Amino acid sequence: MWQRLERRLADQRQRGLWRQRAGGTAECIDFAGNDYLGLAHHLRLADAQAAAARRLGAGSGASHLVSGHRDVHEALEQRLATLVGRPRALLFSTGYMANLAVMQTLCNTQTRLFQDRLNHASLLDGAALSGARSRRFHHRDLDDLTRLLARRPAGSDALIVSDGVFSMDGDVADIRGLAALAQRHAATLMIDDAHGIGVLGEHGDGCVGHAVGCDQVPILVGTLGKALGSFGAFVAGDATLIEALIQFARPYCYTTALPPGVAAASLAALDIVDAEPERRARLSTNIALFRRLARNASLPLLDSHTPIQPLLLSEPARALAWQATLAAHGYQVGAIRPPTVPAGTARLRITLSASHTPAMIEQLVATLNVCQQREPDARCHA
The missing domain is CATH 3.90.1150.10 (Aspartate Aminotransferase, domain 1)
Structure with missing residues (x-):
């Protein structure tokens, strides 16, 4: 096994694909990160995080379903739901886990899952773990998606999944076009708006938000770790979706809740997004x-x-x-x-x-x- 790993590592280096952790230095100007609004180093976030840590502890100590869910988590979920115009929101430790959770909960071996070819790795991995039959349509190509949807077995559940803003190309999905196709083919639409939240939309509500209703995009995923300058993620939707995730999503049930200080920092970030x-x-x-x-x-x-x-x-x-x-x-x-x-x-x-x-x-x-x-x-x- 170790010999195989060593061969893979040598090949990775030889092909110029070697990855290195890059933390940056004080001397470098950062044009690589995702701190789009410049909030990650904002003193209001740091002060809110420190105050909540002193009051509630450095860590939450348990999962949300045991004893880790605090008032600050509840307040943040309500604020996020309001931000994106959805009835409910549910916190996750990372966007990766949020995407795994949604697909694992909604899909089974009878589900047909359709993804944009340039979707984030977490969406592709979520599809692989869900058990669903998965197909990838050409990037932002609604005609290709239409052909794939037309071939699915009659009566089968279908989930269409796309990034909102594509993380490596920077272009934006045709949300309304995807929503129209989903409704025409009795499919459900899921958008991961990690790079749109805080940046796009009239009020920083992303490329979906209030502009496209819950009836058209029933599953909306967002992050706290990019434009909001904090850490964590959320899924927003109606009560049925959120309660199903609480009951059945393994990445939610078996993970320690976000530290209370991190949740407090995210609340401070939302205040700044509203006020500035x-x-x-x-x-x-x-x-x-x-x-x-x-x-x-x-x-x-x-x-x-x-x-x-x-x-x-x-x-x-x-x-x-x-x-x-x-x-x-x-x-x-x-x-x-x-x-x-x-x-x-x-x-x-x-x-x-x-x-x-x-x-x-x-x-x-x-x-x-x-x-x-x-x-x-x-x-x-x-």
């Missing part, structure tokens, strides 16, 4: 500035209007070389390679935040242009 819409406005301005400068520099920019701005570099070695140059100039940017993205689509995943200044963005693009000018024969995909 200018953070979303500043983020939008930063996205527009980056895209304008990147286009002017003929950088290989994908078509995204969210904080996730990928530069398609094709080969892992090229992505790593650009990443190293950026690091040497004080910028932390993610080099994303297979299997996280399909073969031939290695990229830099640049993420923007409300905390970035115009000068930071201008200097980043100037450094990216340096990377490009060192490759006079490299083809760009503007």
